[in-house]
């Protein structure tokens with residue numbers, strides 16, 4: 001996928017009209033309060049934008065197709081999730097909608113009890129939320145090992161198409177976080193918004209390590225039952241690590257054609273945190289509705305080599321140990337990585353998008 005992405009990026013400067021239909025999403029800049037109905041006006045292979053960016057009290061609620069997300073603080077953030085119940089995130093990456101912790105943005109609201117642990121982190125270059133979620137309450141199948149959303153994709157239209165993210169945590173005013181990434185799945189979430197004024201926004205919010213999940217892209221504690229708001233140091237850029245001999249190394253993610261990723265050459269460094277404030281979950285997110293479906297556990301404990309199909313709807317294989325071959329969209333399998341001490345014994349897998 002990424003060789004395709006690189007080729008498109010390279011070629012688009014030569015023949016933009018053919019390979020890139022329009023301006024890449026990550027090059028479009030929007031102002032809060034003056035958002036268009038849709039950020040994506042393309043009509044390419046993936047069709048048109050599924051939802052909209054102009055969201056208000058009329059659009060708010062369980063059927064909202066709002067695709068403008070927010071990340072401000074521990075009590076005020078959104079995650080991307082499927083519009084329809086019981087979905088695999090990898091199948092709906094292009095159509096995902098904003099699920100937020102509080103009303104007021106014209107989105108869906110994450111039901112009470114869905115988030116079972118969270119750490120909000122503010123560092124010099126980014127803000128992020130990491131934690132644990134009962135994911136079927138936001139329409140992700142309980143056993144879905146997950147996928148990545150970011151404002152890129154092979155066609156540069158973003159996943160979701162036209163998905164925008166804003167924050168008031170950088171300047172006090174809402175500004176567009178142009179570079180961000182969000183991994184959802186295996187009962188775990190991480191959303192990082194990089195400060196657009198920072199020199200390394202694209203690197204901290206790197207989008208090429210789509211198979212190695214939250215543990216490597218947003219290293220943090222992922223503690224169930226903890227509700228913390230912290231300050232902290234920057235992480236290493238995703239994919240960059242220091243080996244046992246003290247040498248700085250760059251990880252290369254293998255292509256899906258080589259099969260699941262079962263081992264990694266490094267453990268990610270969890271950055272130091274400070275000034276952590278513990279929040280009472282009973283008073284956090286008080287505007288959240290009661291869930292309309294029963295919560296289902298996502299603990300993906302099992303073998304290291306569990307693979308799942310990324311095939312679409314009717315041809316989707318069972319998620320329990322099926323090998324995925326000949327899927328319509330060409331993807332063959334999802335990698336499974338142990339997060340080790342990061343999330344106990346749980347295994348979380350991510351699909352290459």
Ligand SMILES: *[C@@H]1O[C@H](CO)[C@@H](O)[C@H](O)[C@H]1NC(C)=O
Nearest residue numbers: 037052053054055056058059
């Ligand atoms: C509310 O949002 C919807 C969907 O974007 C839009 O069609 C409608 O015009 C908006 N209403 C107002 C008053 O802005």
